[in-house]
Amino acid sequence: MRTYGEVLRVPGLARIIIAQLLARFPAGMYSLGILLHMEHQHGSYTAAGLVLAAFSVGMALAGPFVSRLMSRFGTVQVLAVTTLVSVTSLLAMATFAVPLYVDVIAGVIAGAAMPPVTPTVRTLYPRMVPQRLLSPLFSLDAALQELIWVFGPVLLTLLVSLLGTGPTMLVTIGIQFFGALFFMISPEVRRLRIPPTTRKLGRVLRKPPVLLSVVVSAMFIGGFSAVEAGVVATFGEGALEAGLVLAISALGSLVGGFTVGSRGLAPWSLAIRLAIVLLGMAIALPMTEVVGLSVALFIAGLGTAPALAAFSVIIASTVKFADTPEAYAWIGTGQLLGAAVGSAIAGVSIDAIGGVGGVWVAVVMVTLATLIAAIFRRHQPDMRHGISDPPDTAPVELPR
Structure with a gap:
């Protein structure tokens, strides 16, 4: 545990860990949240599964391309634009009753535009700590992300029982927006410059x-x-x-x-x-x-x-x-x-x-x-x- 204390004493690192956890927290809520809300909207788990699959495919296909854009346009700029596009698409899914194909398209866009918080923070970590602390830092990060997958679904289920699926989606979107904002305004993220890749x-x-x-x-x-x-x-x-x-x-x-x-x-x-x-x-x-x-x-x-x-x-x-x-x-x-x-x-x-x-x-x-x-x-x-x-x-x- 002494090693983890040394890691957390690195200036600014504890704040970055908290900020990225908050920004990534909706990842533990969206899968179940989209499934439940789309089932409520379209009356079928088949339709809901189709929208959720579109969301996942969007993330999978666009992730590498979006991450490369940070070296070309700047880290904060890419994080800001993707956050706005993703949040806008998810808001449309949460608030409008539209045909299934529209929700599928919105799901693809929302997934493709999910802000690249994880690639950003894992690129940043080696710039903040000496190499001997990399292994404990990444292990601490991997351990703490379990909080996302344990408490995210629990919180979502509780909110659905209290508010319903639509308002719960709005709460989740709010967490994503303010978490991403907290992460983007962190000085370490704003100062991160990724040189253009030649590959x-x-x-x-x-x-x-x-x-x-x-x-x-x-x-x-x-x-x-x-x-x-x-x-x-x-x-x-x-x-x-x-x-x-x-x-x-x-x-x-x-x-x-x-x-x-x-x-x-x-x-x-x-x-x-x-x-x-x-x-x-x-x-x-x-x-x-x-x-x-x-x-x-x-x-x-x-x-x-x-x-x-x-x-x-x-x-x-x-x-x-x-x-x-x-x-x-x-x-x-x-x-x-x-x-x-x-x-x-x-x-x-x-x-x-x-x-x-x-x-x-x-x-x-x-x-x-x-x-x-x-x-x-x-x-x-x-x-x-x-x-x-x-x-x-x-x-x-x-x-x-």
Whole structure:
């Protein structure tokens, strides 16, 4: 914990962490919020799912392109424009009764224009701390983001019960707007200058560490989407038990992030962290009751935040500064696609053999992720002894 104290004593860092968490908090609310509001508007979960899929596809396809724009037009300018476009589209969805195709179009625009807060902050972090603190910082960030996925859906469900779906969407949009504004006015964000990249869109994927991180993180997140579907199917839609089990898994991620985060990344670290996740999911296979699944997924959670942190450290340590926003955006795109594939395959498996089908899909996907991370470990940095920074990524003192 002493290391985390050192991290948080870096001038301005605690404020940036709080600001980006607030700006990203609606990510834990929009999926369920859009689904419930569109079902209310159009009277069908099929229609609601179509709008939600459009929103997700917009985010996945536009993320890398939007992130590259920050080096051309400026960080704050891109954050401001995307926030306004996204908020406007979501406001239209929340307030107007329109045909389904209009909501689908609005969903695509809202998703495509989601402000690139995550690529921005993960590009900023290496400029604020020395490299020896990168691993604990990214681990702290990954652990704290569990708050988004634990409390976001809970808050949304509570607001829907009190206000209804439309007003709840307006509250969520308000959180996004003011969170993004708080993040944009932070001095560190306003001073961030990303040099123009000389690479064409997608060329950064030719770097083995980037492609490895995109593929492995996609399978990893796909596995978690599958196990979440399996847990919900085991206890039934809307069951309190499912939420409790998933919350305990998130608690495990928090514990794992704080416990492992201070350790430097080694070539075997990602595979080991994924193996911990795999162990927990394998233990969950025969479990059908709350206690057994909670213990198993708590163990899986212990490796979750450390694995997510590893992806960020790999990018920060191997990619030129000008290319890091796009690299982080590709990881986000991979994770969105992985979640979609994992959920889809899990759905087929659940229909065939029940809730355990989702867990089986998760075990297979995380096994593949672990094997790939182990086989291609030479493409992962060794930061145990303070290796030198890659070109153009050495931390610098931000002007005051």
